[in-house]
Amino acid sequence: MPVTIRDVARAAGVSITTVSRAFNGYDDVGPDTRKRILKVAKELNYRPSHVARSLVLQQTQNVGLLISDFNANRGAHHFLFDVMAGVHDRLASLGYDVTLVSTTTARQRLVSYIDFCTERRLEGVIVMGMRLDDPYMQEVAEAKLPSVGIDLPILSRYCGYVMTDNVNGAKLGMQHLLSKGHRRIGFVNGHQKAAVSVDRMRGYQLALETAGIDSDPDLIVHSNFLVEGGEAATELLLSRAPDITAIFYASDLMALGGMRYLHRVGKRIPEDVAVVGYDNVDVAEWSTPALTTVSQRRFEMGVYAADMLIGMLQRDEEPGGRLLPSELVVRQST
Amino acid sequence: MPVTIRDVARAAGVSITTVSRAFNGYDDVGPDTRKRILKVAKELNYRPSHVARSLVLQQTQNVGLLISDFNANRGAHHFLFDVMAGVHDRLASLGYDVTLVSTTTARQRLVSYIDFCTERRLEGVIVMGMRLDDPYMQEVAEAKLPSVGIDLPILSRYCGYVMTDNVNGAKLGMQHLLSKGHRRIGFVNGHQKAAVSVDRMRGYQLALETAGIDSDPDLIVHSNFLVEGGEAATELLLSRAPDITAIFYASDLMALGGMRYLHRVGKRIPEDVAVVGYDNVDVAEWSTPALTTVSQRRFEMGVYAADMLIGMLQRDEEPGGRLLPSELVVRQST
DNA sequence: TTGACAATCCAAAACGTTTTCGGTAGTTTA
DNA sequence: TAAACTACCGAAAACGTTTTGGATTGTCAA
Known part of the structure; x- marks a missing residue:
């Protein structure tokens, strides 16, 4: 035809x-x-015909954009969308096609991630939204398929990653609170199996340490990065340590949930409790009070991830780990 | 190898x-x-090899997900992401691959949308985020490539669409305000080249009509669906008609911006001005006061679009226009 | 006049599958 | 015992490109 x-x-x-x-x-x-x-x-x-050409050239100019459980991770769109845009923007401008891949789908179809990619002759993959204990983590790391993780510190001959400097980011947020005189600072972290969580935890601890403050386990609670989680975590936190004067959240959404709870129980922000978030998503700017937060350059993360992949693909470069700087954005919640 | x-x-x-x-x-x-x-x-x-198989079978099992100017439309992630998830979820579960396509990229590469699709032998396309005056609109409509638009009423032998029943949705929002006794109701619509805007405008007018209220052009202003736009539009609206007691926004984000402005000028919500949004995005629930809004079932929109495309592809079904019902979600802003 | 050398062009193989049309045994049926 | 049938397997063509290794001219220098 x-x-x-x-x-x-x-x-x-x-x-x-x-x-x-x-x-x-x-x-x-x-x-x-x-x-x-x-x-x-x-x-x-x-x-x-792109496919005939792919067949004879033995290359498809096609890379996968793997979003772990796309469907269930919908709440993370505040973070994921910009990264996707960055990835696609760079990749497309270099003539690569981008196919959406999700692990759940693969699981439903009983095809492993690596099978999916090699069947379609994807030349590389960019992986996001994955947990450290996800079974696919190992697959990615072991596969001989060039891939770069976003917020996933996997490093091998074929795997690189790009993430924000989360330990410094967390330190920035904490130092800001410390400089405002806060001493009892709660920390609502993300779930423990997120790579960023362990880094942010370290930043939190480091900041306390250099300020000469002992870390109190009662002040630390893990949640799920989302609003409802932040709300519940804040309630728990305040029940355990009613004397805290500030809370540092590992995501803006959790901070929003926290502020909602604080508001409900009559605490004023920032007078009674100061709040710092993480990500600098658009919502952070719209809340009342506007949220002080640590920014992540999401679009750039995507672009750099794409660049690293292209480097491997076209110039056979060794992948590495790229850390983007964080920045503190001060608004009215502190 | x-x-x-x-x-x-x-x-x-x-x-x-x-x-x-x-x-x-x-x-x-x-x-x-x-x-x-x-x-x-x-x-x-x-x-x-998927590509060898595609070549001999003359079908790729690959459909495009076209997002008009992905990059510039990033602010719309509140709406787009869920739709994308729906599309991908359904398509992937049926064994189709999903390729991300963006028109700007195509433009940069001086390849028309239709060229891009036929070169890759995409079997169909799902189109979203497009304006009525977008040059690609015509391409989509004229192409013999099965496609379904989301919020784009294009209808031909090869084109169908799915969108929310926006005229009824707008009517619902307005009727709610009217039932609360409001008579001078401002309307901040989206930009005029969005298909949904003309429908919502009709719903607004219809609601006024059946309530026996004359439409006042001073009460209507167009904006861009985003927060800053809503803010500016509200300022303009209040300057033109200081006596309005309620505002209906064609998106939640604009409503948020409006509420921000109203707050700044000391108007209480809903006592002084009642506010209704559109979309029911997650943010609507988090704002203070929580936003009354007309909900759109975004994920389902994606699923149905995928279904319609599959119908054309596998069962040679005639495409049509599918209208999803809207629902009013009452919260504290009214 | 002849050899070399551009300038153009083409036949055929290759890429990795699917599918058509048979072919060869062995087994049953008449 | 021959014919028909079954069960299993293979050769080769096809899908739409790219690329290799010439082939055919015509032109120019010797």
């Missing part, structure tokens, strides 16, 4: 070899024949 | 024909040979 290179060749009165060469800009085709071929091709509405 | 069907055939001592049949579950291959082939294939780590 679709018009092939053979149709063009026939219509232009040349061989398919010549059509191919005309299209790919080789110089051993006469200027008039070239013009004729191009004209005929346009008339016939010829589009070279 | 990758192991092919020929390698498996050689290792198993059979022809490639037999390997192919064994893999595709044909019944004319002996039970013992089949077992042997499968064992050998597993040992060699054989994965059939």
Whole structure:
């Protein structure tokens, strides 16, 4: 049904070899024949088949964008969307196609992640939203498929990663609170199986340490990065340590949930309790009071991840771990 | 480099024909040979090439997910992400691959949307985030490529769409305000080139009409669906008609911006001005006061769009226009 | 006049599958 | 015992490209 290179060749009165060469800009085709071929091709509405070309060239120009359990991670769109945009933007501008892959789907179809990718001859993968205990973590690390994790510190011959400098980010947030005179600071972290959580925990501890304050386990609670989780965590935190004057949250959404709870129990922000979030998502700016937070450059994370992958693919570069700087954004909640 | 069907055939001592049949579950291959082939294939780590198969079968099992200017539309993630999840979820579970496509990228690469799709032999496309005056609108409508628009009323032999019943949705929001006794109701609509805007405008007018209220052009202003736009629009609205007691926004984000402005100028919500949004995004629930809004079932929109496309692809069904019901979610802003 | 050398072009193989059309045994039926 | 049938398997063509290794001109220098 679709018009092939053979149709063009026939219509232009040349061989398919010549059509191919005309299209790919080789110089051993006469200027008039070239013009004729191009004209005929346009008339016939010829589009070279990407799949035939992939087959003979043995490369698809196609990379996967793997989002762990896309469906269940919908609440994370505040973070994920921009990263996706960054990844796609860079990859597309370099001529790569991006196919969406989700692990759950793969699981449903009883195909492992690596099977999925090699079957479609994906040349590389960018992985996001994954937990450290996810079974696919190991698959990614062991596969010989070039891949780069976002917020996933996997490092091997074929795996690199990009993430924000979370320990410094957490330190920034904490130092800000410490500089405001707070001494009893609660910490609502993300779930323990998120790579960022362990780093942010370290930043929290480090900041306390250098301020000469002993860490109190009662002041630390783990949650799920989402609003409801932050709400519940804050309630728990306040029941355990009613004397805290500030809370540091590992995500803006949890901070929002926390502020909602604080508001409900009549605490004023920042007078009674100061609040710092993490991510600097758009919502942080809209809340009342506007949320002080540690920013992550999400779009850039995607771009850099794409760049690292391209480096591996096109220039055979060794992957590495790239840490983006964090920045403190001070607003009214502190 | 990758192991092919020929390698498996050689290792198993059979022809490639037999390997192919064994893999595709044909019944004319002996039970013992089949077992042997499968064992050998597993040992060699054989994965059939999706691209070779696509070439011979003349179908790719691949559909495009076209997001108009992905990059610039990042602010719309509150709406888009869930739809994407719905689309991907359904499509993936039916064995289709999903390729991300963005028109800007295409434009950069000087390849038209339709070229992009036919080159990759995409079997269909789901289109979202597009404006009515977008040049690609016509391309989509004229192309013989099965496609379904989300919030885009394009209808042809190959084009269907799914959108929320926006005129009824707007009517619901307005009727709610009218039932609370409001008579001077401002309307902050989205930009005029969005399909949903014209429907919501109609719903607004209809509601006024049946309530016997004349529509006042001073009470209507167009904006861009985003927070800052809503803020500016509200300022304009109040300057033109200081006597309004309620505002209906065509998106939750604009409503949020509006509430921010109202708060700043000392108006109480809902006592001085009642506010209704549109979309029921997660943020609507978190704001203070929580936002009354008209809900859209975003995930389902994606699922239904996928279903419609599959219907065309697999059962040659005629596309149509599917309208999802809207629902009013009453919270504290009214 | 002839050999070399551009300038153009083409036939055929290759990429990794699926599928059509047979072919060869062995087994049953008449 | 021959014919028909079953069960299993393979050779080869096809899908739409790219690329290798010439082939055919014509031109120019010797």
